[in-house]
Amino acid sequence: xxxxxxxxxxxxxxxxxxxxxxxxxxxxxxxxxxxxxxxxxxxxxxxxxxxxxxxxxxxxxxxxxxxxxxxxxxxxxxxxxxxxxxxxxxxxxxxxxxxxxxxxxxxxxxxxxxxxxxxxxxxxxxxxxxxxxxxxxxxxxxxxxxxxxxxxxxxxxxx
Numbered sequence: 099x100x101x102x103x104x105x106x107x108x109x110x111x112x113x114x115x116x117x118x119x120x121x122x123x124x125x126x127x128x129x130x131x132x133x134x135x136x137x138x139x140x141x142x143x144x145x146x147x148x149x150x151x152x153x154x155x156x157x158x159x160x161x162x163x164x165x166x167x168x169x170x171x172x173x174x175x176x177x178x179x180x181x182x183x184x185x186x187x188x189x190x191x192x193x194x195x196x197x198x199x200x201x202x203x204x205x206x207x208x209x210x211x212x213x214x215x216x217x218x219x220x221x222x223x224x225x226x227x228x229x230x231x232x233x234x235x236x237x238x239x240x241x242x243x244x245x246x247x248x249x250x251x252x253x254x255x256x257x
Contacts, residue, residue, distance in 0.1 A: 108168040110135075118165035126161040127148045128169075129176060137207045141240075144185060148239030151208035152176050160238075175205035178235025180214060189256060190214050191231050196219035197252035201243035214241050217256050226257045 102121040102231065110133065113201065119128060124164040127230050129138045129152065138161055141149035145160040152161045156167075181187035191214045216235035220227055227235065232253045233246075241249060 099176070104167045104170075106112050106167055108169040108171060111175060117166075120243050121165075121167055123164060123166045125152070125159075125164040125174075126167045128166040129161060129174075130188055135176050135178050139207055141208075143206070145237075146240070147205070147208070148212060149205050149208040151211040151239065153211055153215055156215065156218060168221045174185060174212075175211075177210055180210065182202075188214070190217060190252075193252040193255050194249070197248050197255065199244055199248040199252040204225075205239060206241075206242045209236070209241060212236055213249075213253050213256075220257065227253075229254065 102120050104121050105116070105118045106243060107114070107116045114131070117128065117132060119132075126138060126140055129135050132139070138152055139149040140162060141147035145163040148160065150160055150162040151158050153159075154164070155172050190209075190210050190250050193207065194210060213236070216232070229250055232250050236249070236253070243257045
């Protein structure tokens with residue numbers, strides 16, 4: 099029995115991508131297995147930890163729960179798409195490094211994507227968040243190493 103296949107066309111990290119995939123294919127599998135972008139990490143595979151977070155049309159989503167066919171016609175950004183190349187970091191990434199907000203690194207890519215979405219929304223709204231709002235903005239992202247203080251410091255420094 100043949101699997102139901104779907105053709106999709108989308109932009110990933112600024113590049114057009116066309117694929118024919120099974121209808122049940124998850125976005126994390128497309129990103130990691132087909133496109134070989136390994137920055138997006140599988141964690142809990144239940145949408146609880148945030149390590150698989152990517153941006154779809156600027157909104158942060160858990161790619162472990164998101165069907166890949168839903169990106170048809172949309173723009174996807176992974177952590178690899180934030181920087182200007184191997185020699186430069188996005189402001190969010192640089193802030194994480196400067197504040198020592200990275201330890202084992204497993205949550206980092208998902209955390210960075212959540213921070214980027216939060217930062218973009220705050221800038222769009224011309225809003226400087228306080229620490230409580232930053233904590234709320236990072237809900238759904240679990241870090242088992244840092245205790246969050248340095249991560250919150252890194253976010254706060256962006257505003």
